[in-house]
Amino acid sequence: xxxxxxxxxxxxxxxxxxxxxxxxxxxxxxxxxxxxxxxxxxxxxxxxxxxxxxxxxxxxxxxxxxxxxxxxxxxxxxxxxxxxxxxxxxxxxxxxxxxxxxxxxxxxxxxxxxxxxxxxxxxxxxxxxxxxxxxxxxxxxxxxxxxxxxxxxxxxxxxxxxxxxxxxxxxxxxxxxxxxxxxxxxxxxxxxxxxxxxxxxxxxxxxxxxxxxxxxxxxxxxxxxxxxxxxxxxxxxxxxxxxx
Amino acid sequence: xxxxxxxxxxxxxxxxxxxxxxxxxxxxxxxxxxxxxxxxxxxxxxxxxxxxxxxxxxxxxxxxxxxxxxxxxxxxxxxxxxxxxxxxxxxxxxxxxxxxxxxxxxxxxxxxxxxxxxxxxxxxxxxxxxxxxxxxxxxxxxxxxxxxxxxxxxxxxxxxxxxxxxxxxxxxxxxxxxxxxxxxxxxxxxxxxxxxxxxxxxxxxxxxxxxxxxxxxxxxxxxxxxxxxxxxxxxxxxxxxxxxxxxxxxxxxxxxxxxxxxxxxxxxxxxxxxxxxxxxxxxxxxxxxxxxxxxxxxxxxxxxxxxxxxxxxxxxxxxxxxxxxxxxxxxxxxxxxxxxxxxxxxxxxxxxxxxxxxxxxxxxxxxxxxxxxxxxxxxxxxxxxxxxxxxxxxxxxxxxxxxxxxxxxxxxxxxxxxxxxxxxxxxxxxxxxxxxxxxxxxxxxxxx
Ligand SMILES: Nc1ncnc2c1ncn2[C@@H]1O[C@H](COP(=O)(O)OP(=O)(O)O)[C@@H](O)[C@H]1O
Ligand SMILES: [Mg+2]
Numbered sequence: 001x002x003x004x005x006x007x008x009x010x011x012x013x014x015x016x017x018x019x020x021x022x023x024x025x026x027x028x029x030x031x032x033x034x035x036x037x038x039x040x041x042x043x044x045x046x047x048x049x050x051x052x053x054x055x056x057x058x059x060x061x062x063x064x065x066x067x068x069x070x071x072x073x074x075x076x077x078x079x080x081x082x083x084x085x086x087x088x089x090x091x092x093x094x095x096x097x098x099x100x101x102x103x104x105x106x107x108x109x110x111x112x113x114x115x116x117x118x119x120x121x122x123x124x125x126x127x128x129x130x131x132x133x134x135x136x137x138x139x140x141x142x143x144x145x146x147x148x149x150x151x152x153x154x155x156x157x158x159x160x161x162x163x164x165x166x167x168x169x170x171x172x173x174x175x176x177x178x179x180x181x182x183x184x185x186x187x188x189x190x191x192x193x194x195x196x197x198x199x200x201x202x203x204x205x206x207x208x209x210x211x212x213x214x215x216x217x218x219x220x221x222x223x224x225x226x227x228x229x230x231x232x233x234x235x236x237x238x239x240x241x242x243x244x
Numbered sequence: 245x246x247x248x249x250x251x252x253x254x255x256x257x258x259x260x261x262x263x264x265x266x267x268x269x270x271x272x273x274x275x276x277x278x279x280x281x282x283x284x285x286x287x288x289x290x291x292x293x294x295x296x297x298x299x300x301x302x303x304x305x306x307x308x309x310x311x312x313x314x315x316x317x318x319x320x321x322x323x324x325x326x327x328x329x330x331x332x333x334x335x336x337x338x339x340x341x342x343x344x345x346x347x348x349x350x351x352x353x354x355x356x357x358x359x360x361x362x363x364x365x366x367x368x369x370x371x372x373x374x375x376x377x378x379x380x381x382x383x384x385x386x387x388x389x390x391x392x393x394x395x396x397x398x399x400x401x402x403x404x405x406x407x408x409x410x411x412x413x414x415x416x417x418x419x420x421x422x423x424x425x426x427x428x429x430x431x432x433x434x435x436x437x438x439x440x441x442x443x444x445x446x447x448x449x450x451x452x453x454x455x456x457x458x459x460x461x462x463x464x465x466x467x468x469x470x471x472x473x474x475x476x477x478x479x480x481x482x483x484x485x486x487x488x489x490x491x492x493x494x495x496x497x498x499x500x501x502x503x504x505x506x507x508x509x510x511x512x513x514x515x516x517x518x519x520x521x522x523x524x525x526x527x528x529x530x531x532x533x534x535x536x537x538x539x540x541x542x543x544x545x546x547x548x549x550x551x552x553x554x555x556x557x558x559x560x561x562x563x564x565x566x567x568x569x570x571x572x573x574x575x576x577x578x579x580x581x582x583x584x585x586x587x588x589x590x591x592x593x594x595x596x597x598x599x600x601x602x603x604x605x606x607x608x609x610x611x612x613x614x615x616x617x618x619x620x621x622x623x624x625x626x627x628x629x630x631x632x633x634x635x636x637x638x639x640x641x642x643x644x645x646x647x648x649x650x651x652x653x654x655x656x657x658x659x660x661x662x663x664x665x666x667x668x669x670x671x672x673x674x675x676x677x678x679x680x681x682x683x684x685x686x687x688x689x690x691x692x
Contacts, residue, residue: 053686056605058604058605058685058686058689059685059686078609078610079609079610079611082604082607082608082609082610082612083275083607083609085604085605085606085607086606086607087607091605091606093605093689097598097601097602097605097689099599099602099603101288101289101292102288110603110606111606111607112268113277113278113281114277114603114606114607114608114609114612115273115275115607116273116274116275116276116277116278117268117271117272117273118271118272121268121271124266124268125266125268128266158606162607163268163269
C-alpha cells in the first residue's frame with residue numbers, strides 16, 4: 001500500500017480585487033500517493049495554476065487544509081514555505097524560468113545553494129542531475145545558448161536537485177513544439193517509472209491519456225478524477241482516519 | 245555511472261548504490277545561504293551591469309573623495325597655522341596698546357591705535373621680580389631699514405629690545421652674545437644681527453668673523469656683538485633679516501615717540517616659565533597694567549594682553565568648525581550618492597522581479613533575497629567608498645603641495661568616510677532590498 005504524499009481537503013482560494021472577491025477554487029479535495037503520475041486538466045481559467053501554486057506552497061489557500069507528507073502546511077509564513085518548497089517540491093514552469101546569467105550547472109545548483117550545501121556537494125549533485133537529463137556535456141552553456149527543449153530539461157534537472165517528494169509541472173510543454181513536448185513527457189514518464197511522484201497540468205488530452213490518473217477541474221471545482229476510483233476507499237481510511 | 249548515455253535512475257541510486265557512492269542527502273547542509281554565495285550573487289549582478297554600477301557608485305565616489313580631500317587639506321592648513329603659532333611658544337603673553345580684539349601674532353602691530361604702552365610699564369613689570377616670569381622683553385620695531393657695511397647694503401627689520409629678547413622670542417645666537425643690561429642703560433650702539441644680514445653684508449664671511457665689525461643703520465654705526473641662529477621662516481616676517489639693538493638706543497637713534505613723557509614701546513612680551521601659570525600671570529598682569537594706567541573698568545583699558553595658547557585654541561577652533569562645515573557639505577553629496585544607489589536598486593528590483601520569483605520558488609527565503617539586494621547596494625557603495633578614498637587622497641596630495649601646507653593622512657577621516665559609505669549602502673539599500681524580499685512569489689513569477 002502506498003502512502004499519501006499530499007492530501008487536499010476542501011481547498012478554496014479567493015482573489016480580492018478591490019470590492020469584489022473572485023473564488024478561483026471553490027472547494028477541491030483529493031490525495032496524491034507516492035509514485036503516482038497525475039494529469040491535471042481543465043479549460044483555461046478553471047483554477048489549475050491556482051491549485052498548482054497552492055500545492056507548490058507558493059501560495060496559501062484561503063480556506064481548507066493542505067497536508068503534505070503528514071504535515072498541515074496550509075497556513076505557513078513565507079520563511080517556512082520557502083524551506084518546504086526547497087526540500088519537498090520541484091517546480092517546472094511553462095516558461096522554463098532559468099536564471100539567464102548563470103550557466104546550466106549553476107542553474108541546477110540554485111536550490112542546493114539555498115539548502116546550504118557545500119560547493120563541491122552542489123556541483124557533484126547538479127552534475128548528476130544534468131547527466132540524468134542528458135545535458136552534462138553542456139554544463140558550461142548559458143540558457144540563451146540552448147534550445148527550448150533543452151531549457152526545459154535543465155529546469156527538470158533543477159527541480160530534481162533536492163530529490164523532492166513531488167514534482168510539479170504547470171503546462172511544461174506549452175512553449176514547445178509537439179516533438180520536443182513529447183520528449184519532455186517521455187522524461188516525466190521515465191522519472192515516474194523510477195518512483196518520482198509527478199503532477200502535470202496539461203491542456204492536451206493526448207498527454208493526459210498517457211497517465212494512469214487524470215483530474216479535471218471546471219470553474220474551481222473538481223469535475224472528474226479518472227483512474228482513481230479503486231484507490232479511494234483505502235485512502236480515506238489511511239489519511240482521513242489516521243492523520244494527526 | 246560507467247554508462248554516461250544511460251540515465252542514472254534516481255531512486256535506485258538511493259537504495260542500491262554502493263556504500264562509498266556519492267549521496268548528497270548524506271552531506272551536511274547548513275539550511276541557509278552562505279555569505280560567500282550571497283556576495284557572489286550580488287557581484288554577478290553588479291558585473292552584469294558594469295557601466296550602470298559605476299555610474300551609480302559615482303555619487304558615493306565623489307562624496308567620499310570630497311570628504312577625504314577636504315578634511316585632509318583642512319588638517320594640513322590647520323597644522324601649518326598651529327606650527328606657526330607654536331614656534332612663538334604657547335607660554336607667551338603679549339601686551340599691546342589698544343582695546344583687546346583679535347589680531348595677528350605679536351610682531352604684527354596694528355596701526356592706528358594710540359601708543360600708550362611705555363618703557364615705564366615694562367620696567368614696572370620687571371621690578372615685580374615675579375618668579376613665574378622667565379623673561380620680559382619690550383619691543384619697538386622699524387621695518388625696511390637700509391643697513392650698510394662697507395659697499396654692501398640690505399634691508400632689515402630693526403627691533404629695539406632687552407637682552408631677554410633671546411629667551412622670550414627663542415632667538416638664540418650662534419656666535420657672540422646678546423647685548424647686556426648695561427648696554428641698554430648706557431645706550432650703547434651694539435647690535436645682534438640675523439643670519440641673512442651676515443650673508444648679505446659680509447659675503448663669504450663666517451658668522452664668528454663678523455663679530456666686532458660694524459654695520460650702519462641710518463648713518464649710525466653699530467658694533468656687531470652677536471649673530472642669530474638661522475631660524476625657520478615662521479610667522480609673518482622673516483626672523484633672519486632682524487637686527488636687535490638695545491631699546492634705549494633704538495628710541496634715541498631711530499624712532500622716538502612719547503606718551504606722558506615716557507618713550508613708547510610697541511609690545512611687551514612676557515614669557516611664563518610654566519605653561520600652567522599662564523592664566524594666573526595674565527590676570528596679575530592685567531591688574532598691574534590697569535593700576536599703572538589708572539583704569540578702573542575693563543571697558544576703558546588702553547592695552548590688551550594676548551595669550552598665545554588661547555589664541556591658538558581659537559584659531560584651531562575656527563579651523564575645526566571650517567573642516568566640519570566642509571565635511572558636512574561633502575557628507576550631503578554622499579547622501580545624494582546614496583539616493584542614487586537607492587534609485588538604481590529600486591530599478592534593479594523591478595527588473596529582476598522574475599528572478600526573485602524563481603529564486604523564491606526554488607527555496608529562497610525572504611532574508612536571502614534581502615541579503616542579496618542589500619549586499620549589492622553595500623558592495624556598490626563600499627567600492628565607491630574605496631575608490632573615493634583613493635581619489636580624495638590624490639586630490640589632497642596635489643592641493644596641499646600647491647598650498648605648501650603639510651600633507652596630513654587622516655586615517656580616522658578615511659575610516660569614517662568608508663564607514664559612512666557602507667552606512668549609506670545599508671541605509672539606502674535596505675528599502676529596495678526589503679521590497680524585493682516581500683514580493684509575492686506567485687505575482688513575481690507572473691511578472692512580465
Ligand atoms: N492574482 C490573481 N488575481 C485575480 N484573479 C486571478 C489571479 N490569478 C488567477 N486569477 C483568476 O483565477 C482564475 C483561475 O486562474 P488560473 O488558476 O490561472 O487558471 P488556469 O491555470 O486553469 O488557466 C482565472 O479566472 C483568473 O483570472
Ligand atoms: Mg494556468
